[in-house]
Amino acid sequence: MKKSILLILLLFSGITALATETKITVRVKAKDAKFIGSSLGGAHVIIRDKTNNRILAEGKTSGSTGNTDLIMNTPKRRGASITDEQTAKFLATINIDEPTFVNIEVLSPFNNKQARVKASTELWLIPGKHILGDGIILEIPGFIIDILKPRTHQYISLNTVKDTPIQVKANIVMMCGCVINKGGLWDSGDMEVKGILKKDGEHIKDINLSLTETNLFEGNIAVDSAGNYELIVYAYNPESGNTGVDKVNYVIF
Incomplete structure (x- = not known):
C-alpha cells in the first residue's frame, strides 16, 4: 500500500x-x-x-x-x-x-x-x-453614464412640476474614468448628449443636455400630465464612435 x-x-x-x-x-x-x-x-x-x-x-x-x-x-x-x-x-x-x-x-x-x-x-x-x-x-469602447436626477422609481407630484421643469443630471466619463470637460483632451464639445423621454411606453420628446461642470451634464424636462415615464440618456462621439447609455424610470402622479 x-x-x-x-x-x-x-x-x-x-x-x-x-x-x-x-x-x-x-x-x-x-x-x-x-x-x-x-x-x-x-x-x-x-x-x-x-x-x-x-x-x-x-x-x-x-x-x-x-x-x-x-x-x-x-x-x-x-x-x-x-x-x-x-x-x-x-x-x-x-x-x-x-x-x-x-x-x-x-x-x-x-x-x-x-x-x-x-x-x-x-x-x-x-x-x-x-x-x-x-x-x-x-x-x-464607450462611455460610462450614470443618471443622477431624476432618481430610479422616484414619485413626483404633478403639482410640483407644472411650473418648474424636472431637472436632469447625468455624470458621464470615459471608460477608463478619464474626465470630460469643455475644451479638454476629452472635449464635451465633440459629444452629442441627449435624453429621450417616453411616457407609458410612447416617445414624447428629446432633451438636449449640456456640460455644467466636469463630467456633469444637465437639462430640463417640462411635463404636463401624470404617467409612467422613462428617460434614456445617451452620449455619442461621431469622431471616435464611442457611445453610452443609461436609463431611469420615474412616476408623475
Missing part, C-alpha cells in the same frame, strides 16, 4: 515537474482614452484553456490609467511602448507543459453593470515564453 502511494506521488511530481511557469501581462484600454485600473475598480480578466474551457488565471487589472502624454499625444512608432511601470495590468502566471491555445476575456467597467463591455481575444501560450511589456491589450 505504501509503495502504491509512493508511486502515485512520484508520478504526480513528475507531471508537475514538466509544467513550466509562463507569465502573461493583460491590459485593458478604453477606446480613445487610457488604461482601466484601480481608480475605476479594475477590469476583470479571465484566461481559459480553449480545449476544455478550464480557467487558468483570473483577476483584476490594477495600477494607474497611465501616462497621458505617452498614450494620447505621442506619435505611435512600431515597437514603442505606451505603458510604464505604474500602468494598470493583470499579470498571470500559468503553469503549462505544452503549447496551449487560450481565450482571454475581459469585463469592464466591472463595477458599472449598465456600461459593462466584454472584449476577448485568443492566442497560443508557449511554455516558458513570457508575454510581458505592454503585453496583450484589449480595447473597451
